[in-house]
Amino acid sequence: MTDALLVETRTADTAAWWRQAAVYQIYPRSFADANGDGLGDIPGILSRVDYLEKLGIDAVWLSPFYPSALADGGYDVADYRDVDPRLGTLEDFDAMVAVLHARGIRVVVDIVPNHTSDLHEWFQEALAAGRGSAARERFIFREGKGENGELPPTDWVSVFGGSAWERVEDGQWYFHNFAVEQPDLNWDNPEVREDFLTTLRFWSDRGVDGFRIDVAHMLTKDLSEPLPSRAELDAIPRDGNHPLIDRDDVHEIYAEWRRVFDEYDPPRTAVAEAWVSTPERRAKYASAEGLGQAFNFDLLVADFDAEEFRTIIADNLAQSDTTGSSTTWVLSNHDVTRHATRYGLPALNGRHVKQGTEWVAAGGPDEGIDREQGLRRAHAATLLLLGLPGSTYLYQGEELGLQEVAEITPEERQDPTFFRGGEFDGLGRDGCRVPLPWTASGPSFGFGAVEAHLPQPAWFAAFAADVEAADPSSTLSLYREALRLRRVLQADESLQWIETGRADVLRFARPNGWQVVTNFGTEPFDLGADATDVVLGAVDGGAVPGESTVWIAPAGLIG
Ligand code: GLC
Numbered sequence: 228m229t230d231a232l233l234v235e236t237r238t239a240d241t242a243a244w245w246r247q248a249a250v251y252q253i254y255p256r257s258f259a260d261a262n263g264d265g266l267g268d269i270p271g272i273l274s275r276v277d278y279l280e281k282l283g284i285d286a287v288w289l290s291p292f293y294p295s296a297l298a299d300g301g302y303d304v305a306d307y308r309d310v311d312p313r314l315g316t317l318e319d320f321d322a323m324v325a326v327l328h329a330r331g332i333r334v335v336v337d338i339v340p341n342h343t344s345d346l347h348e349w350f351q352e353a354l355a356a357g358r359g360s361a362a363r364e365r366f367i368f369r370e371g372k373g374e375n376g377e378l379p380p381t382d383w384v385s386v387f388g389g390s391a392w393e394r395v396e397d398g399q400w401y402f403h404n405f406a407v408e409q410p411d412l413n414w415d416n417p418e419v420r421e422d423f424l425t426t427l428r429f430w431s432d433r434g435v436d437g438f439r440i441d442v443a444h445m446l447t448k449d450l451s452e453p454l455p456s457r458a459e460l461d462a463i464p465r466d467g468n469h470p471l472i473d474r475d476d477v478h479e480i481y482a483e484w485r486r487v488f489d490e491y492d493p494p495r496t497a498v499a500e501a502w503v504s505t506p507e508r509r510a511k512y513a514s515a516e517g518l519g520q521a522f523n524f525d526l527l528v529a530d531f532d533a534e535e536f537r538t539i540i541a542d543n544l545a546q547s548d549t550t551g552s553s554t555t556w557v558l559s560n561h562d563v564t565r566h567a568t569r570y571g572l573p574a575l576n577g578r579h580v581k582q583g584t585e586w587v588a589a590g591g592p593d594e595g596i597d598r599e600q601g602l603r604r605a606h607a608a609t610l611l612l613l614g615l616p617g618s619t620y621l622y623q624g625e626e627l628g629l630q631e632v633a634e635i636t637p638e639e640r641q642d643p644t645f646f647r648g649g650e651f652d653g654l655g656r657d658g659c660r661v662p663l664p665w666t667a668s669g670p671s672f673g674f675g676a677v678e679a680h681l682p683q684p685a686w687f688a689a690f691a692a693d694v695e696a697a698d699p700s701s702t703l704s705l706y707r708e709a710l711r712l713r714r715v716l717q718a719d720e721s722l723q724w725i726e727t728g729r730a731d732v733l734r735f736a737r738p739n740g741w742q743v744v745t746n747f748g749t750e751p752f753d754l755g756a757d758a759t760d761v762v763l764g765a766v767d768g769g770a771v772p773g774e775s776t777v778w779i780a781p782a783g784l785i786g
Contacts, residue, residue: 242493244286244333244436244493245286245437245498245519245553245618246553246617246618246720247553247617247618247717248285248286248333248618248619249283249284249285249286249613249618249621249710249713250285250287250288250335250619250620251286251287251288251620251621251622251623252287252290252560252561252620252621252622252623253288253289254267254290254622254660255267255268255269255271255272255289255290255291255301256292256300256301256314256660257660257661257662257674257679257680258272258662258663259271259272259274259275259663259665259674259675260674260676260679261274261675262313262675263676264675264677265675265678265679266313266314266680267314267662267674267675268315268319269310269314269315269316269319269320269323270315270319270323272287272289272323273319273322273326275665276326276327276330276332278692279332280331281707282626282703282706282707282710283707283711283714284332284621284710285331285332285333286332286333286334286335287333287334288335288336288337288439288620289334289335289336290561291304291339292310292314292315292320292336293305293306293309293310294309294310294311294312296344296346296408298344298345298408298409298643299387299405299408299409299642299643300561300641300642300656300660302337302405302409303343303346303408303409304343304344304347305343305344305347305348306348307338307339307423307429308425308429308430317433321434324433324435328434333437334434334435334436335435335436335437335438335496336435336437336438337439338426338439339441339442340423340440340443340446341404341405341411341442341446342403342404342405342409342411342412343410343412344408344409345407345408346408349362349365349366350366350410353365353366353401354395354396357397358397363399364413364416365412365413365416365418365419366401366402366410366411366412366413367401367410367411367412367448367450368395368400368401368402369392369400369402370398370399370400371392371394371398371399371400375398376398376399377394379391379394380400381455381456381457381460382456382457383457383460384457385403385404385405385406385647386404386405387405387643387644387647388647389407391403391404393407402450404442404471406643411448412446414446414447414448414477414480420480420483423484424483424484424487427484427487427495428487428490431487431488431490431491431495436496437495437496437497437498438495438496438497438498439497439498440498440500440518441500442500442501442502443477443499443501444472444477444501444502445471445472445473446477447476448470448471449468449470450470454470455470465504465508466504466508467508472503473501473503473504473508478511478517481512481517482517484497484517484518485515485516485517485518488519496519496520497518497519497520498519498520498521498522498555499512499513499517499520499521501521501522502524506523506542509523509546510546510549510552513547513552514551514552515550515551515552519552520552520553520555520618521552521555522555522557522620523543523554523555523556525539525542525543526539526557526558526608526612527558527560527563531570531604531607531608531747532747533730533731533732533733533745533747533748534730536608536611536747537724540615540722541724543617544616544617544721544722547617547720553616553617553720554615554618555617555618555620556612556615556617556618556619556620557619557620558605558608558609558622559621559622559625559659560620560622560659561622561656561659561660562656562659563659564658564659565629565631565658565659566601566605566608566609566625567598567601567602567605567625567628568601568630569601569631570600570601570604570605570608571597571601571602571604572596572601573596598630600774601630602628602630603774603775604774605625605628606702606705606776607745607746607747607776608745609621609625609706609709610705610743610745610764610778611743611745613710614713614735614737614741614743614778615743616720616722616737617720621706625706626702626703626706626707627663627664627690627691627692627695627702627703628690628695629663629687629690630690631658632657632658632682633654633658634682635654635657635681635682636682639681639682640657641657641660642656642657642660643655645657657681660681661679661682661683661687662674662675662679662680662681662683663692664683664687664688664690664692665691666691666692666693667691667693667694668688672687672691673692673693708763709763712762712763712778712785715784715785716739716741716762716778716780716784716785718737718738718741719737719738721738722735722736722737723735723736723738725742727744727752729748731746731747731748732744732745732746732748732752733745733747740780740781740784741778741779741780741784742757742778743777743778743779744771744776744779745771745776746771746772746776748773748774749773749774751768751770751771752770752771753769754766754769754770754771754777754779760779760780760781760782761778761779762778762780763778764776764777765777
């Protein structure tokens, strides 16, 4: 395909652009700082558009850039229809969208509907208006227990640890699933519903192509009395009627949102962040009458293991056949330990990925982490992902092979989960949110003119974008080549497994003959005559080395 044709394909306004898109997640406050205040910003993103274009992604997803006191990295939103003044203005945002669109890159923004910031005007109004007021009805206020209401209404704990209730001055309590500064909205209130439709239209009118919906499975609640205890709550199955999680009635909201998305041409897209119990439950979020797509985190929590990968891939492709959506593949995001580090963790009970409440523990002490192995496996897994049908979500910095940063002192940490414990035990999530190194030298490695808001370790120099751009064997060069070839080779959304005779080697072909071979083991896997058709990844003496992936394309497929 000629370059001109490629550009045309990329910018064509097809309604299905998202189905097999490579989406790059930007955590704006840690991407690039243009105004020299130590915090990344929108003009910073604009200044790196060449980099994004060269990387070869189809869309960017921006984590929240709205006004926020940063009690939870911006997921505490004080105003849904504005830009944090430290990050720029609405005009800067419009300029960014225009430039990205001109380069064929679509824009997805984060919507945080479960809770606001306690600084949101609605919550401030609710505090001032007092008990029984309409303003309090937008949130979840209850009287406490005990003689003087001094005990929380229930013993429920928040996801970030500690009580899920906080007492206000006049003695009432409000419910917060996450940090104290993130009061949950009351989705039974029509005003709340209406306001989010306004927000969706606000950004859609500004040319935003899609939305990522934060904790999409928690909005609706059944808080009728008597409220269950924590133990009772934990025992209730999460199959549609749980009081707090993944309730069937949440889909009424998304059906309404879908009607808004479909007012636009092309229709706006949405992807649900929904940590639900089964792929079947997830499918409801991905339905065409709802959000249309849902994150599939199965590989993110899987070990680097051929059998696990194969089962997950097969299950999710089967699932997307039934919903008509396309599946999503994710290995890293702003909430979890970077996969280059995760895959190098020492085995725990035979697994390299911690499970249960422990798996997100970020960073950790250096002892026992094999970073070379981690990076090798990360390359292998990423190349496999990029060969799969469906869309892939990449997290800023993984294209540099960045490792999790453990060297952040308690005083420097920002993540509320570090301070409150909760489900995200360990070091919290700051280690994957350290600002990117753009240059090997200079203040904050080229991130901005001054020290970055989270400390960057000295070893970041070796991972700097300018160093890697000049090195054909770098992770950045690998990502660029993979994303370039992916566009050329992209095929219909299906695959056929090819038996390899090895339990630790996966091989599949896409309908056009593009093949992906991943060797999860350590013994080389011989490719025979196909070795000559390898277009990506290194073969050694005609074999795929251990812990690596190659792409094979028959002659003629690459024009
Ligand atoms: C989502 C976000 C996470 C945030 C939480 C509460 O899980 O990805 O970063 O802390 O929601 O908004």
